[in-house]
Amino acid sequence: MLTPPIPVFDGHNDVLLRLRRSGGEDPAGRFLDGEEAGHIDLPRARTGGLAGGLCAIYVPSPGTAKDANGDFPTPDQADALNETLAMARLLFDIEARSQGAVTVCRSAADIRRSMEIGSFAAVFHIEGAEAIAADLDALYVLHQAGLRTLGPVWSRPNVFAYGVPFRYPSSPDIGPGLTEAGRDLIRACNELKIMIDLSHMNEAGFWEIARISDAPLVASHSNVHALCQHSRNLTDRQLDAIRDTGGLVGINFGVLFLRDDGIKDANTSLDLLVRHAAYVADRIGIDHVALGSDFDGTTIPADMKDVTGLPRLLDALRRHGFGDQELKKIAHENWISVLERSWGE
Template identity: 85%
Template sequence: MLNNPLPIFDGHNDVLLRLRRGGGNDPVKRFIEGEETGHIDLPRARAGGLAGGLCAIYVPSPSMTKDANGDYPTPLQPDALNETLAMARLLFDIEARSQGAVTVCRTADDIRRSIETGSFAAVFHIEGAEAVAADLDALHVLHQAGLRTLGPVWSRPNVFAYGVPFRYPSSPDIGPGLTDAGRDLIRACNELKIMVDLSHMNEAGFWEIAKLSKAPLVASHSNVHALCNHSRNLTDRQLDAIRDTGGLAGINFGVLFLRDDGVKDPNTSIDLLVRHVAYIAERIGIEHVALGSDFDGTTIPAEMKDAAGLPLLVEALRKHGFNDAELKKIGHENWISVLERSWAA
């Protein structure tokens, strides 16, 4: 590994859910001191240059058994709120016990300071707004607690929208768009300066948000549909809209969203990840692509293994032809820029 790895600010991880469900005692200690399982803890983040990222709170369905259409069921609303609060407390407990090694960031300047001082810059993110009822009361309370980015849906329907199911091969054009409650949610996020995350949104919902939102269009962990014909990936037209609003696409490390054969094979080359980065950079510009690993939430290339393997990706990007200035943009500058503009929009 490199002695001084490039700082990476990452658009998506599910470490809070892994810690919450992992069993054993003291999940805070497991994160701070490190463990063998999963992709992220503080020692491995430091080893790989993972300087921070959007720490997702995602509530699985009561049963993760797919229905006859291959889709996931919707979680119960009370369970979703309780689980969201429990994972938010876990994030704040990690910050409190880390002795400054972890900072929950609420502004772009918080992120910059954390990177400069070597404190892991965590942003409170919700993936799938099942915890937020249509009255949006919980949204306002969660925002006061530090919520700064939100994906209205995971890949299942809820009161706000129809999440795009996991299908291959498939267009993302599956199902209806936003509900009336969903349109209210987008307006409220704009007013509160909460970044709206379009990953897991189907195409109809994407275009409704594009018309309604005043902020840059951001997909935190979604890849290129032209390279991998998966419903979760972004079409060229969607990528162009992201560019036109000054938005961003964070490349997902999940092999399902990288490969052109739809196979969940961990023996997938990091070069495929580079291919998706390069495609977006060439089509819509280097300022509109970053990383959204989905660490602790998906199967990543085995050669990377975990967050400590991030320098392998940086070197693969360098070998492809990205220079130091471009690597900084991909690594952290683009994320900080789009968050700053979203929080000020």
């Protein structure tokens, strides 16, 4: 028998992109009313106990072909900005039409208040800063619009850094680190109190950010390289650095980042997901592990199916030996804590 859902605040979902690209009418209405497609909508979030999370705005690469280096092509800045604004408008449209059932949160207090009243606590997040030019003008405007967390790269190069390509088996030590514009971006994010997301950052970029940034190091949806040798996963040394800054790792539900064979197979046990969470907790402490599902952005274990399967994951964590207080930390308390410290409010 499943335990009652503990509220979950999740570090990463791609529902805005799914709604944007699905081609159906009234994407905001489909999120609010529910549908069969994808992993998340508001009714299923309520069923699964998903109380909120970082709602990513990600602009896909143009076309499907990789370049000569095996990298995904990078969108033009103007095109990326147009797509980013369209998805941001969709997020705000969802909030406006929800009659209080969805709140775009700009502070930790907003998140706590939303969770208390049962309003879905959405945080405006950008994954891959292609919409922002080196002059950073768009960063300041987007921050005024509600942007509170940002990943400088997805897994492709841009004006700021070289995103880690998808490779297995591979170290994350692929390619150069930040550009000068990238270093300016990190300093500006610190100034604006925008949380910097290290998922999709290669190792050189990770260590440059660790040297420059005065904020906790956070990887919103990344796993353990010692357990799965995917380039997207974190080495033990990176995990230790995250701990030393009071940061956090959001465990990614994607099977590609869980399995030790690199196979994209939905018939993957939730026990593997638990194994990654337990490794992080054992190595760097329970206060530094959370959830970063990647719902609507990756293939997750079939046993979970969608967001309604979150109670199954919490029960699997409980069976492993995590107690109620530890589960609350993993489910939402650690995320709210690191965001409060990153945002300074």
